[in-house]
Amino acid sequence: MWDKCLICFLILCSITLTGWIGGWTRTMKTGHEAYSHGNYDAAQIAFQEATFQKPDNPVAYYNLGTAHYRGSRFGEAIQAFREALAKHSGKTENMLNLAHIYYNLGNAQFKTGDFGRAIDAYRHSLRLHPQDADAQHNLALALRLAQQQKDLAQQQRANQNAAPQTEPNDIGEAEALQLLKRFSKNENRLRQKLLQQQRKSGPRREKDW
Secondary structure (H helix, E strand, C coil), rough: CCCCCCCCCCCCCCCCCCCHHHCCHHHHHHHHHHHHHHCCHHHHHHHHHHHHHCCCHHHHHHHHHHHHHHCCCCCHHHHHHHHHHCCCCCHHHHHHHHHHHHHEEEEEEECCCHHHHHHHHHHHHEEEEECHHCCCHHHHHHHHHHHHHHHHHHHHHHHHHHHCCCCCCCCHHHHHHHHHHHHHHHHHHHHHHHHHHHHHHHCCCCCCC
16 A cells, blocks of 8 residues: 555655566666655656657656656646656556546646646546545545635635725724725635645645556
8 A cells, every 4th residue: 555645646766667667768767766865856857868768658758747746846747747648548458557647647736726627637537547535535625625716716806896884973984994904804814824724735645657
């Protein structure tokens, strides 16, 4: 069993790649060794070189995505995983690998706050591997945060459009507006804090090829 990490991503240090058995290049081995020692910049360079050596091999792009992700380069990770999807053969026996690509693509999109695309990626993964409890968990988390993000945006728009109500012998218009803004700011700050806390918890664990 893999560990249940709070933050999701690929445990390449203990990976056994399908492509490795078929005579994987020394470049891939170099990248794997760098990754296992936490040197993600060196791993990224090696895996990038591997994509040049075998431009049609999805494993090279997949590993490149893992190195970018571990280096907190989530945009580059998303691009690499999309390349892995484009290079994937789509053969029936490789459907689990394809599910893992979608899963980890969703994780990278989650980290950028793009919950909508993360939801789509997790759903693709679950269509290919419906029993994946981690994908189910991450999908539920992304759906919840997407709704909270939507609710927060609606509340902010409502606050901007709200006009202060004043009555005779009550506080002045300027003071009422100031109090309304202060209340709205505090409320939105609390909502944003809760959203950030849940987002930082991240999706559940990572998957290898």
